[in-house]
Amino acid sequence: MTAQLPQSAAACPGCLAAPAQAVELPPEPARLALSLPGIHCQGCIAGVERVLNGYPGITSARVNLTLKRAMIEAEADVNAVDLLPVLADAGYEAYELDPGALRATQTDRAGRDLLMRLAVAGFASMNVMLLSVSVWSGAADATRDMFHWISAAITLPAIAFSAQPFFRNAWSALRARKLNMDVPIVLAIVLALVTSLWETALSGKHAYFDAAIALTFFLLAGRYLDYRTRAAARSAAEELAALEVPRAWRLVNGVEAEVSVADLAVGDLIRVRPGGRMPIDGVVEEGQSELDRSLLTGETLPVFAEPGQAVSAGEVNLTGPLTIRATAVGQETSLHRMADLVAIAESGRSNYTSLADRAAKLYAPGVHILSALSFLGWYLYTWDMRTALNIAAAVLIITCPCALGLAVPAVTTAASGRLFRKGMLIKDATALERLAAVDTVVFDKTGTLTAGAPDLTNLGDHGRRELEVALALAEISAHPLSRALTQAAREAGIKPAALTDITEVPGYGTQALWQGRRVRLGRGAWVGAKEATGTVAWLGIEGDAPRAFTFTDALRAGAEEAVAALIADGKDVLLMSGDTTHAVEALAKRLCITKWVAEALPEDKAARITMLSEEGRHVLMVGDGLNDTTALSAAHVSISPASALDAARVASDIVLLGTDLKPIPEALGVADRAVRRIRENFQIATVYNVIAVPLAVAGLATPLIAALAMSASSITVSLNALRLR
Amino acid sequence: MEVLAYLIPISLTLGAVGLIGFLYTVRSNQYDDPDGDSRRILSDEWDDRPKP
Secondary structure, eight states, rough: GGGGSOOOOOOOHHTTOOOHHHHHHHOOOOEEEEEEEEOOOOHHHHHHHHHHHSTEEEEEEEEEEETTTEEEEEEETTOOOHHHHHHHHHOOEEEOOGGGGGGGHHHHHHHHHHHHHHHHHHHHHHHHHHHHHHHTOOOOHHHHHHHHHHHHHHHHHHHHHHHHHHHHHHHHHHHTOOOOOOHHHHHHHHHHHHHHHHHHHHOOSSHHHHHHHHHHHHHHHHHHHHHHHHHHHHHHHHHHHTTOOOOEEEEEEEEEEEEEEGGOOOTOEEEEEETTTTSSSEEEEOOEEEEEEHHHHHOSSOOEEOOEEEOOOOOOOOOSOOEEEEOOOOOHHHHHHOOOHHHHHHHHTOOOOOHHHHHHHHHHHHHHHHHHHHHHHHHHHHHHHHHHHHHHHHHHHHHSSHHHHHHHHHHHHHHHHHHHHTTTOOOOOHHHHHHTOEEEEEEEEEIIIEEEEEEEGGGGGSSSHHHHHHHHHHHHHHHHHHHHHHHHHHHTTOOOOEEEEEETTTEEEEEEETEEEEEEOOOOHHTTTTOOSSSEEEEEEEEOOOEEEEEEEEEEEHHHHHHHHHTTOOEEEEEEOSSOOHHHHHHHHHHHOOEOSSSHHHHHHHHHHHHHHHHOOOOOEEESGGGHHHHHHHSSSSEEEEEEEHHHHHSSSSSOOOOOTTTHEEEEEEHHHHHHHHHHHHHHHHHHHHHHHHHHHOOOOHHHHHHHHHHHHHHHHHHHHHOOO | OOHHHHHHHHHHHHHHHHHHHHHHHHTTTTTOHHHHHHHHHTOOOSSSSSOO
């Protein structure tokens, strides 16, 4: 008997059902990734690793507690999906991650590179600073010269290695005939090194090696902070993307096979189960069902689907299995074509110049002119090249935007950390600054202000008998309306009636026999009622008139508070939705929003936001659907919830990680304070410059004063930023 | 002042040892999971013999 079974190397029961060709591939080790949001202690680490390492086929598994993730090396026939129930049995919540989407986090080369440069600069600056202390406290003659030479020997290679990012940035800016903050930095470093070498060779008194290397160190610290903030946001955003594993079931000669969405081709037959999302654009070939299009169009009412109906990627299949013939895959799908619209809308936003860049634009030419003027003045006054060059270098070092380079990253790091703990992910470096300027907030309805799940509203209108029948019919269906009805009836203490011959008719509803009478729950036309406005499910009992169960969309947690807080703050709140006028008006009334737009197409939304921007307003767009993507990119700044489509999350600057909307008004407050701190930091840096620059121009700045002014301003600026935490 | 001839090389060497040690920890991915590593040391699982 056993000889008749196909030979299979599969080690798990799930793989036995998989087609033969998957097993025939040479077994190459697979890399799997799991997200473990619940782990928090050494017991969890040991527990998860014990479970995974004991699973047949896994060669090694290691948990990363910082990222709350497990990386697994396993043989090719181990599926991540099969590991989830095993971990759930052991008491650990686990989700599959797409390891392809996580690749960028693993090879974090740029961050490591920056950290090494920072370490080298820190080491060199500590040593050179110590040598300089001896010079300042009175080392003279040969000892001073020796100290200067040793400092030079440490500083020159250290700067050649660690200041490379500044050299590269300055060079690319100069090549584009522009000035950025790196140009004065590089000029100051190079000029300080040249004059110091010259002075040392002539056994002069003043050398600025310590200033040059300390400058590099402080600026690299700012760069590293900036990088860390962005890397943390990128890694969290990647994790969100990786949670959606792109997978489809392809029908080949009547056999289903699991394939990656990337391998699908036009003309393929794809099976989409109830609850599954369409991976491609296509036409329904077989089956009847209902489609949830809320993420694409904002409609809350499911759409009926039958053979011949066109479907597009991103729609969710609700009741019956569907077989789809692909008409467009990958980049060709409507989901991806939306990206072009997004790119057009985004070009408008890239015009935004950050506060730091605006400061640099004013600052860089000022510094160069000041330094050149003092050089010229002293040269004409003394006709001594050496003194003039020395003073020009001192001016450049003292005015160098050390505090400026730290002022913005220190504040954004502190503010992003604070918002991250509240469940907001800042994806864009300038998002905080833009958020602070917001005066108008535009909300999308479905999936943003509402949870996307319906709520039964007229339970009290029906008799116990009808409710019992309706509950019995609703219980067997996974349709969102049926689920809401089941939940509401159960909570009211209703027991299901005894029915026979219960069947679900995909796309229409459920029917059964009750005391010899046919009963149906579903679409109006099918039950024998006329369609009504709003979201309605009909119950038809043979011999009685059909009864309507009406639903509204449940509000998302914190939606009421968030809207109320924004209105109280004096922001203009608008509601824009692709849903029907009836539904939008009801919600707007409930939330006291006076301005609303219904049945808006994606282009309408974007156009309206552009119109608002042209009126001089700064718009914050909050939305989740594909129909919001263009609007999200057109707005001054945008937020999307974690439940949004990937395309919407990519288009927005900030992602809400929780389900609650309450952090939005708080985020506006934090952004406001962050921008105020940045401005304060600029003022502090200016005050230091106002005190130190006259000394430098007058030729009174010794290396000691330069070192003091620079370190003191950097440290005050960082401490001021930390007050935000 | 002759003592400087010893002291300066010694201090530089010690600093360099620290620097090289830090670079080694960066290169061998020891900062990938700071939370987990600080917890792992509390587990008594491999107390009797090292992990194979």
